[in-house]
Amino acid sequence: MRYFILLISTLGIIACSRTPDQPAGPVNRKALTRDSLRRIAEARFQDTRTASAGAIREIIETREPDDRYKARGVSLYSSVLLPKLYIENNFNLLWINHFDSIHKVEEMSAFLEDIIFHGLIPEHYHAAEIRQSLTELAKDSALIYNSTFLANLDLLLSDAWFMAASHLYFGKIDPESLEAQWGIRRDKPDIPFDRYLKTMLSQETVEEGFRHFYPPHPGYEAMVAEAKRLTTLKDGDFSIKADLKNSSLKPGDSSAYIAEIKRKLAFLGLYTPDTLTNPDKYDDRLLESVKKLQEHFGYNTDGAIGKNAFKALNMTVEQRIGQLYVNMERLRWMPDSLEHTYIQVNIADFTLDVFREGDTLLRMRTIVGKEYRETPVFNARITYLVFSPSWTVPPTIQRKDVIPEVRRNTGYLARKNMKVYDSKGRLVDPASVNWSRDGMRYTIRQSPGAQNALGKVKFMFPNKHNIYLHDTPSRNLFARDERTFSSGCIRIEKPYDLALILMSDMEGWTPERIRQAMDAGIEKTVVLKNPAGVYLTYLTAWGTKAGVIHYRTDIYNRDAEMLKALREKHTKWKT
Structure with a gap:
């Protein structure tokens, strides 16, 4: 009623705006009316904002213990940042500050619809409820003055921001919940999602705001674009x-x-x-x-x-899209910053890359674990090298591979330059051992030499898996397309080149001396002056800086479990 009286009064003032004393001149009554109506709408909207703040405060203050906040009957995810944000903002609306400006809401709705191309499900971020709110507003413009409607929509938008930002930054899936664990430590700093939200609302588009949370991998956005492109092709595959x-x-x-x-x-x-x-x-x-x-x-x-x-x-196009989604999530698990010099092994790609300050210094082929002896995913630091290494046969390989060969022919050990030792370290004649009954009581060690399974050098980064990089005498296997031939450790194509890089800052270790140490046949351990990071990853799809998309075979069948987990609604959150 107050606004109706104000409207009648305004129209009366406009009608009487020309007095007899005034010189005749054009009066733009339409413009005056429009401006007056706008002032009335603004005043009405400010009253609505005040009422909305009260509605938001009531929602936050009346939550039952151990319950979640609710908006439009939907449970919200954030229990920490959401109340903090609105309390600091005096419970005021954040997303709609003017009666005829809802562009941020529309941008957010559009981004949430497209979040599917990041491998995330829009409905897990209130996309349906936000879309419905916009539909209702389009049908009934008076809802812009409905304080309850605006309060609920604002809470939905902010909660969706926190959850989507958290998942884009940290990843949606907890790697430890998977059967095939991802052992790379994230080391990601906590990020003030609420401050980023305020900055986005005042200075950026919604897409620009979310881009702060994307993985720093240079090909991530190319993967998103490719997923969008492929989606248009699905029906014609x-x-x-x-x-x-x-x-x-x-x-x-x-x-x-x-x-x-x-x-x-x-x-x-x-x-x-x-x-x-x-x-x-x-x-x-x-x-x-x-x-x-x-x-x-x-x-x-x-x-x-x-x-x-x-x-x-x-x-299939569907399989390609699935691989893109799974590997976007893996990229979200990676640390944001890496060492000055680091090595990255992509197990699924059978490759090793050496990076220094973001530049690729070296690339080579690798051989990784067989399907039943999978190379694990984790990170560590290469701290020392062993030139002309001996090889102590691991128990699993001794039981499954070596002992069966020795039982067939004891000459196998001599042919492989292997020696047998008892528990006290004494040399034992292989012919004196009952290999069927007592084989696992002994240690089998292969001496340095041309046949040694570790080749001429091994690169050590102590870890619980007992995995390391090493040379190999079986060079022909590097020519294969798929190279799953090892027992878990990683055989590398260019060990000499890798040693040169890792020892480049060590005085006295010239290229010639490194080569001599590799060929000496006498085991020598060298501790690195500056340890290098090593990351054993598993990526079956990725994009390059130039936007080229690569796919690889899921050699360990890990993608399906991850894709299923991405489609499930989250039950844990960080906000």
């Missing part, structure tokens, strides 16, 4: 059924399968169709596309279309 009878297609070949291969590559964005060439012929343009596909999947880029190329072609 198709597979290629081909039987090449263990052979492969090579440049110059002709086959009925080639036209379909070209079509699938074009569908994936890797091939530009050329109607002028023979569709059934393996031409140069197809060769270029096949090599791109092989590179994106970590295969040897020989251009041959065989088992692995078809495996890459027939990886």
